[in-house]
Amino acid sequence: MLRRASxxxxxxxxxxxxxxxxxxxxxxxxxxIGVVLLEWSLMVAGYYILYxxxxxxxxxxxxxxxxxxxxxxxxxxxGKKADRSEIARLDLSPYERIIANEVLDAEQxxxxxxxxxxxxxxxxxxxxxxxxxxxxxDLFNKRGKLLGSPKGILFYGAPGTGKTMLAKxxxxxxxxxxxxxxxxxxxxxxxxxxxxLVSAVFSLANKLAPTIIFIDEIESFLRxxxxxxxxxxxxxxxxxxxxxxxxxxESAVPIMVLGASNRPYDLDPAILRRLPRxxxxxxxxxxxxxxxxxxxxxxxxxxYESVKLGALAAETEGYSGSDLKELCRAAVMMPxxxxxxxxxxxxxxxxxxxxxxxEHLRQxxxxxxRNAMKRVKPTGHxxxxxxxxxxxxxxxxxxxxxxxxxxxxxxxxxxxxQGHVPQVPGAAHGQAGGDGRSNxxxx
Ligand SMILES: Nc1ncnc2c1ncn2[C@@H]1O[C@H](COP(=O)(O)OP(=O)(O)OP(=O)(O)O)[C@@H](O)[C@H]1O
Ligand SMILES: [Mg+2]
Numbered sequence: 473m474l475r476r477a478s479x480x481x482x483x484x485x486x487x488x489x490x491x492x493x494x495x496x497x498x499x500x501x502x503x504x505i506g507v508v509l510l511e512w513s514l515m516v517a518g519y520y521i522l523y524x525x526x527x528x529x530x531x532x533x534x535x536x537x538x539x540x541x542x543x544x545x546x547x548x549x550x551g552k553k554a555d556r557s558e559i560a561r562l563d564l565s566p567y568e569r570i571i572a573n574e575v576l577d578a579e580q581x582x583x584x585x586x587x588x589x590x591x592x593x594x595x596x597x598x599x600x601x602x603x604x605x606x607x608x609x610d611l612f613n614k615r616g617k618l619l620g621s622p623k624g625i626l627f628y629g630a631p632g633t634g635k636t637m638l639a640k641x642x643x644x645x646x647x648x649x650x651x652x653x654x655x656x657x658x659x660x661x662x663x664x665x666x667x668x669l670v671s672a673v674f675s676l677a678n679k680l681a682p683t684i685i686f687i688d689e690i691e692s693f694l695r696x697x698x699x700x701x702x703x704x705x706x707x708x709x710x711x712x713x714x715x716x717x718x719x720x721x722e723s724a725v726p727i728m729v730l731g732a733s734n735r736p737y738d739l740d741p742a743i744l745r746r747l748p749r750x751x752x753x754x755x756x757x758x759x760x761x762x763x764x765x766x767x768x769x770x771x772x773x774x775x776y777e778s779v780k781l782g783a784l785a786a787e788t789e790g791y792s793g794s795d796l797k798e799l800c801r802a803a804v805m806m807p808x809x810x811x812x813x814x815x816x817x818x819x820x821x822x823x824x825x826x827x828x829x830x831e832h833l834r835q836x837x838x839x840x841x842r843n844a845m846k847r848v849k850p851t852g853h854x855x856x857x858x859x860x861x862x863x864x865x866x867x868x869x870x871x872x873x874x875x876x877x878x879x880x881x882x883x884x885x886x887x888x889x890q891g892h893v894p895q896v897p898g899a900a901h902g903q904a905g906g907d908g909r910s911n912x913x914x915x
Contacts, residue, residue: 562679567672575680576652581644588637589767589793590760594751598642601625601749602728606646606682609726622749623719624729626690628736629753631851632794635732638753639686642730649680655693658708666704667711674715674727682726690731691738709740716746755792761785764793768800773807775835784841790850802844807833 564572585595602625605612627635643650651673658669677683687693694709719727731747733739744750756764762785769779788796811832 564676564679565672567668568676568679570669571651571653571657571672571676574651574653574657576640576643576650578644581640581650582637583641584644585641587767588634588641589764590756591634591638591753594638594753595641598625598638598751599645602642602730603646606642606648606684606726606728609682609724623716623727624731624747624749626736626739626744626747626750627730627732627753628734628750630755630792631734632792633753633755634793635753636686636688637793638751639684639730639732642728643684643686646682646684648682648684648726648728649677651677651680651683651685653685653687666708670708670711671715674719677719677727678725683728685727685729687729687731689733690743691733691735694731694740694743713742713746755790756796758782758785758789761788761791761796764796765800768797769836772800772804773833773835775837778838779836779841780838784838787842787845788850792851795848795850799841799844799848802848803836803840806840806843807836810834 585599588595601622627638629635640650642648653673658666658673673685677685694712716729719725719729729747731739731743736744736750739747762781765781765784769781788799791799
């Protein structure tokens with residue numbers, strides 16, 4: 473080695489060759505390090521892209537992502553909504569936050585029992601049965617197990633009779649949180665998500681207790697189970713019933729399911745058992761109609777010299793509370809119409825709507841209310857009239873029976889094959905139907 477070094481020193485050419493070799497080796501080392509670094513960076517970038525893609529896919533497939541976004545805001549607003557500050561501090565799961573969107577604002581609960589006209593008997597019973605135990609669960613639970621609120625109440629009756637109003641009034645009077653449960657909130661296209669949402673309904677109700685879970689048109693969700701029901705729907709209902717049973721046994725938790733229905737006979741008997749207290753909310757009688765009219769017109773500009781609510785109530789047989797509201801709405805529009813009356817050929821845009829002042833409007837008179845009655849008929853009347861007209865029309869045009877059509881078609885085919893037009897039996901006399909046989913005679 474020593475000899476080789478001294479030899480190289482003695483021979484400058486050799487020394488040059490050795491130096492070049494060293495340089496080449498150094499260059500190779502640098503290149504190798506560069507390759508390793510490049511491989512490492514490519515690997516890190518690959519992992520990062522993989523992470524981003526997986527994360528993106530997972531986020532894309534997260535079925536509650538969108539709703540959760542809305543839920544975050546709700547959590548802050550929830551305490552204010554339910555008018556109970558402690559709720560804002562609750563820890564809610566993503567699913568509970570989605571259901572929290574369905575909690576009605578205290579303001580959305582409108583008036584209490586005194587804004588509901590008539591239904592005195594129902595209001596009294598409901599107050600004792602639902603409002604008091606929700607308001608003072610402590611008081612009721614101390615005195616045995618029977619003295620508590622029922623876990624389910626059903627309001628049934630004609631449309632527009634005040635069922636939803638009653639449910640809201642219970643929440644308002646008792647201070648309970650009101651979950652207005654819509655089926656569209658529970659139905660999620662992702663497998664298993666609906667069941668998680670159903671379970672969130674009850675867990676949220678538990679956290680917000682006292683709580684009312686209100687299901688309007690309950691028969692559309694919990695109707696008699698039929699063969700047409702698909703598996704996820706059956707599983708959703710089963711989950712709902714099981715959780716409901718859970719609150720039935722937990723008598724100390726003030727949670728109540730309130731259902732409202734126009735078609736109680738369509739309800740599953742198993743559901744009816746869980747709604748042990750059922751109240752019929754009928755169409756108002758004349759006395760109740762007078763009371764509803766009084767409440768509806770309370771803040772309106774009415775000429776009580778001419779308006780006699782008793783007489784009007786007697787004339788509005790068959791009107792529901794909601795029909796009476798529409799009637800009053802139509803009547804209070806009449807003074808507005810008077811001011812905005814368009815002369816023949818006048819244009820709508822030429823009207824001085826901005827210049828119109830409330831004090832320019834005259835009072836509502838009995839004549840306005842009677843005119844409004846001509847426009848607003850009791851619910852279903854217009855539909856029934858239409859149905860009557862339609863069936864009369866159908867009877868009139870029902871001269872062509874299926875048997876007659878069969879005969880006509882077969883004869884038409886025959887004529888196409890034979891090249892002549894045969895006579896349809898009975899057609900000559902304008903009769904409906906036929907015996908299905910051809911007499912074979914041509915016209
Ligand atoms: N008894 C009542 N007193 C005062 N207003 C009433 C009464 N019943 C109905 N109304 C009026 O009719 C409106 C509709 O009532 P509500 O929604 O409670 O009817 P409903 O029985 O729930 O009808 P549906 O069966 O169609 O859901 C109310 O907002 C209210 O203005
Ligand atoms: Mg309703």
